[in-house]
Amino acid sequence: MPEYIVEPKSRKALRQLADMLRNKLGLSGELWIPIVELLDVLAEVFEDFSYEIVPDSDLSPGIHAETDVHTGHITIKESVYERACDGEGRDRMTIAHEIGHYFTLCFCGFKLHRNFRRQKVKPFYDPEWQAKCFAGEFMVSSQLTSCMSPEEIAKFCGVSLDAATYQAKHRN
């Protein structure tokens, strides 16, 4: 059950947000998003954005990275960061996912309510869904990849085949 509920944002709205950010960063024509380098760029552009790389033992075994939604601070496991630097799709997406939390929860000021009653929420209200959706849209431009197969998307955008297949399915 999600701990927080956010204002609903559709895939379309999150795609617009991802495109806007690509534009602002001069990446609108790029298939391959340099997500690792972007961490430093975002820290320069956005005052409240910060991140750190920590030893793997600092985070629980099942957690690859996390974002403090109140401070905008992203913590990334060393092993995840290193694999992302090597171009590993899954780890690149992990970083994009955390950046998604920053942009959907911190930066955009989407209203965040504590889910006191621990009720089941629709995907659009779930911050995890929003971060996942944003990350996919940001890493795989629906415009630039509209004619590509999942295999091509995985190769040219540097994402896992799973993520590429998902984006191909949701591009319209």
Ligand SMILES: [Zn+2]
């Ligand atoms: Zn998350």
